Amino acid sequence: MRYPIDVTRETERKLIERAGRGDKNAAAALIQRHQGSLYSYLLRLSGRPEMAEDIAQDAFVRVLANIDRFDTKYRFSTWLFTIAKRLYVNANQKLKPHYDTDIVGAARGRGTTPDAPANLDERRDRSRDAVQSALEMLSLTQREVFLLFHQQGWPIALIAEHFEMPEGTVKSHLHRSREKMRTHLRSAEEHQWALEEAGL
Amino acid sequence: MKHDRPSTDAQDPVTLANKALDGDLSFDDALVGGGAEHIRSVRRVERLLSIESHARTAPDLTSVVLSDVGARRGWLDTRSRALVWGGRGLIAATLLAALAVTLSVRRAAPEFGPNAREAAALASVVDAGERAAASATAPLATVVETIETGTPFLATLTGTIEAPAQGSCEMTFARGRQHNQLTPSHGGRVIVVNATLDPASQRTVDAVCGDAGSPRWLRAGRLGHNAHEHD
Numbered sequence: 001m002r003y004p005i006d007v008t009r010e011t012e013r014k015l016i017e018r019a020g021r022g023d024k025n026a027a028a029a030l031i032q033r034h035q036g037s038l039y040s041y042l043l044r045l046s047g048r049p050e051m052a053e054d055i056a057q058d059a060f061v062r063v064l065a066n067i068d069r070f071d072t073k074y075r076f077s078t079w080l081f082t083i084a085k086r087l088y089v090n091a092n093q094k095l096k097p098h099y100d101t102d103i104v105g106a107a108r109g110r111g112t113t114p115d116a117p118a119n120l121d122e123r124r125d126r127s128r129d130a131v132q133s134a135l136e137m138l139s140l141t142q143r144e145v146f147l148l149f150h151q152q153g154w155p156i157a158l159i160a161e162h163f164e165m166p167e168g169t170v171k172s173h174l175h176r177s178r179e180k181m182r183t184h185l186r187s188a189e190e191h192q193w194a195l196e197e198a199g200l
Numbered sequence: 201m202k203h204d205r206p207s208t209d210a211q212d213p214v215t216l217a218n219k220a221l222d223g224d225l226s227f228d229d230a231l232v233g234g235g236a237e238h239i240r241s242v243r244r245v246e247r248l249l250s251i252e253s254h255a256r257t258a259p260d261l262t263s264v265v266l267s268d269v270g271a272r273r274g275w276l277d278t279r280s281r282a283l284v285w286g287g288r289g290l291i292a293a294t295l296l297a298a299l300a301v302t303l304s305v306r307r308a309a310p311e312f313g314p315n316a317r318e319a320a321a322l323a324s325v326v327d328a329g330e331r332a333a334a335s336a337t338a339p340l341a342t343v344v345e346t347i348e349t350g351t352p353f354l355a356t357l358t359g360t361i362e363a364p365a366q367g368s369c370e371m372t373f374a375r376g377r378q379h380n381q382l383t384p385s386h387g388g389r390v391i392v393v394n395a396t397l398d399p400a401s402q403r404t405v406d407a408v409c410g411d412a413g414s415p416r417w418l419r420a421g422r423l424g425h426n427a428h429e430h431d
Contacts, residue, residue: 021276022276035259064269131248155223
């Protein structure tokens with residue numbers, strides 16, 4: 001799923017300018033526009049809902065407190081995600097990341113607990129947890145590149161700019177991460193089938 | 201997006217799938233080359249991540265963020281913003297008006313400007329020139345200066361005060377009661393502003409002569425040997 005990140009740049013530029021002049025409504029619009037994508041990105045990056053929420057909140061505060069310094073020729077999302085990533089790295093240094101797939105699932109009210117609804121939702125949750133588990137297998141850079149490309153819909157050129165690395169390197173990270181994800185997901189499915197076959 | 205058409209036989213399905221996913225190859229070519237399984241796998245992950253991103257389960261951070269930012273830098277409501285902009289506009293207009301007035305005044309009366317000293321010096325040169333021109337034609341013989349002296353003159357002195365480097369200052373001393381008058385005798389451009397008679401010789405006088413309007417012309421002089429006494 002690709003998001004149309006270019007179509008509203010002009011609108012966003014105006015919102016940024018208004019927010020810089022102290023317009024609370026414009027700042028609120030910026031938050032509402034980006035909080036979903038930032039939170040889901042941080043959630044998948046960290047695997048921890050509370051950490052994702054704290055970092056997203058902190059990132060918005062820092063960005064909006066300095067919004068008048070923002071150069072509108074750059075993308076707001078790039079700036080926001082860059083700050084969020086730095087905050088995540090800092091938080092990670094203090095607290096070793098803890099990937100808890102139950103927490104990720106429970107954050108959406110569909111945990112893999114025995115009481116969770118069965119069938120489709122349960123299967124989707126299992127897949128989602130498997131995805132999170134597969135993401136854990138990636139290095140931080142691979143995970144970021146994978147999420148920015150496949151979750152956030154950033155083009156490769158923008159990711160390359162964001163990481164200050166050549167596009168070829170971004171593609172290499174993407175290819176490796178896809179391969180790792182595929183391998184892990186396949187083994188997870190086989191494991192699941194084996195469990196189902198065994199009636200567990 | 202430009203898709204090259206490589207020989208799909210030469211590349212493995214995963215490579216072709218990656219190229220298609222990167223946007224460097226059409227999906228048809230990747231599928232023909234056997235990349236379907238890899239593409240499906242990635243697309244499935246994308247779908248899951250997309251569902252998650254669109255789900256309305258993300259916490260709404262709006263109020264807490266706005267409150268925190270508001271405590272740091274403050275927000276302005278519509279009325280306050282209008283006031284701020286109005287104030288800025290007013291300041292800008294005032295500055296422009298002040299600049300316009302300053303430029304007008306400077307053009308009309310340069311002596312009031314920051315270069316007033318230079319302007320005044322220039323004006324004094326002009327004035328001095330005008331005075332010099334006027335004095336050249338004025339009957340300077342009529343100019344009489346009253347001088348105070350410590351010793352009363354007993355006689356009227358007529359003579360010449362030698363003013364070094366400025367020629368001579370011809371004059372006549374006339375006896376008076378409390379003061380003596382020194383008068384340029386031949387219409388010379390001399391005004392004595394101070395003079396004392398040497399009581400011993402009665403012949404010499406220390407005087408300062410020059411043009412009253414131009415102190416630069418003042419010179420000390422001494423009554424010369426050709427001065428003589430009159431009753």
